Amino acid sequence: MSIFNLFLLIICVAKLHFISCGSSSSSDSPNQQLLDRVSKLPGQNFNVSFAHYAGYVTVNEDSGSCFQYSGPGCSSIAFGLAEEIGPFHVEKDGKNLYLNPYSWNKVANILFLDSPVGVGFSYSNTSSDLLSNGDKRTAAENLEFLLKWFERFPHYKGSDLYLTGESYAGHYVPQLSQAIVRHNHKNGEKIINLKGFMVGNALTDDFHDHLGLFQFMWSVGMISDQTFKKLNVLCDFQSFIHVSENCEKALEIADEEIGDIDMYSIFSPPCTANFNRLNHSLKRKRKVGLLRRAYDPCTEQHTTVYFNLPEVQNAIHVQSKNSPLKWETCSDMVNENWKDSPRSVLDVYRELLHSGLRIWIFSGDTDAVIPVTSTRYSIDAxxxxxxxPWRAWYDDGQVGGWTQEYEGLTFVTVRGAGHEVPLHKPKQALTLIKSYLSGNSMPKLELVSDL
Structure with a gap:
């Protein structure tokens, strides 16, 4: 059973024009902005009204570690930018782009960061770095990245900064937030003006994540009573990264019982050749002029084709001599050689809840990787x-999900969304980020009077 997919870190700077992606040089002079500027991407047959940059920032001079800005294991550019919240999404041919009408750059600048080294186009000149990644080093290097990025783009210094991510970013985002808060405190001033963070379907606490996962799979009828009991006994308090042999065997039985479905969105069709043919047939029958696109479970395949095109890599200033010969959405090497991953980040939350940050957690309720039950157990802890109190929230008169506000934390579910909430429910995800950035509660049902 695959536990990890998206290790996504997205950094949002509110109330400014859009920036996505980083520099072909390690210099952090503002002059590097000119080298980072992307005039037009291959397959972009339309004009946009915002600035777009891509390149590298050196986070470790000694080892030559460079992050591409646009996690363990998967690329923010692959998923966040090209599939979920970015303005450019990849067509089925893997060569052309189309505009995402629900892009989050409508309400904020967005900075996509591929972290740690070995993910996406981020690299290190010291090969052993790829075998020694972990939470502590990633947090430190993400902080170093931000400090240098603000040197390169000094006009953003002092701007409101929000961090958001999903999946394993349930570790990355709180840990980076903690590093920023401590860095500011150490220096006696707000070097980085962090205002808050938000995570979705986030790995948070191994015990509660497992407890909620097994309960979710059993409650929706994916596994048998016997396997449910085995998982709870054999995988109790297990780490998601290092599981015992007995727990692994129980997970394999669960895999057999579940069958061939998309665990990241259990009611969505998996990516198959048959689906592609069916979707093409349906598309031909669709009325011309409709803006809404049908959900495509094969978006990762299209993205892989696109970012392996030499002209695309050239356009976003990839350093080909340092980066992997073949670009992949996720790195098995990084995932399999992860060195430190605490069993829980609830202690980080307990520290940050008193720091005045705006903290939100959201959860797509059809995800069977880090399901809504897991997140609720962690928050309850x-x-x-x-x-x-718990209530429904609305989008265009329809229930978009449910929400509850706590002292220092807001929890939001998104109805019908999987592990990648903005992929499955892009319109509702845009409503979510609008509410979060404005500091408002999720929308209530507006009653229209007949008078």
Whole structure:
């Protein structure tokens, strides 16, 4: 059973024009902006009104480690930019782009970061770095990246900064937030103006994540009663990264019972050749002029084709001599050689809940990787007083999900969304980020009077 997919870190700078992606030089002079500027991407047959940059920032001079800005294991550019919240999404041919009408750059600047080294086009000149990644080093290097990025783009210094990510970014985002808060405190001033963070379907606490995962799979009828009991006994308190042999065997039985479905969105069709043919047939029958596109489960395949095109790599200033010969959405080497991953980041939440940050957690409720049940158990473990009780929130008169507000934390579910919430429910995800950045509660149902 695959536990990890998206290790995504997205950095949002609110109230400014859009920036995505980084530099072909390690210099952090503002003059590097000119070298980082992307005039037009291959397959972009339309004009846009925002600036776009891509390249590298050196995070470790000694080892020659460079992050591409646009996690363990998967690329923010692959998923965040090209599939979920970015303005450019990849067509089925893997060569052309189309505009995402629900891009988050409508409400904020977005900076996509491929972290750690070995992910996406981020690299190190010291090969052993790829075998020694872990949470602590990633947090430190992400902080170093931000400090240098603000030197390159000094006009953003002091701007409101929000961090957001999903999946393993449930570790990355709180840990980087903690590193920023501590760095500011150490220096006696707000070097980085961090205002808050938000994570989705996030790995948070191994015990609660497992407890909620097995309960979710059993409650929706994916596994048998017997396997449910085995998983709870044999995988109790296990780490998602290093599981015992007995737990692994129980997970294999669960895999057999579940069958060939997309665990990241259990009610969506998996990516198959048959689906592609069926979708093509349906597309021909669709009325011309409709803007809404049908959900495509093969988006990762299209992205892989696109970012392996030499002209695309050249356009986003990839250093081909340092980066992998073949670009992949996720790195098995990084994932399999991860060195440190705490069993819980709830202690980080307990520290940051008193720092004045705006903290939100959201969860797509059809995800069977880090399901909504897991997240609810982790939040409950924080024992926070309730400020606003559980209720439905609405988008265009329809229930978009449910929400509850606690002292220092807001929880939001997105109805019908999987592990990648903006991929499955892009319109509702845009409503989510709008509410978060504005500091408002999720929308209530607006009643229209007949008078």
């Amino acid at each position: 924080l024992k926070l007083p309730t400020v606003s």
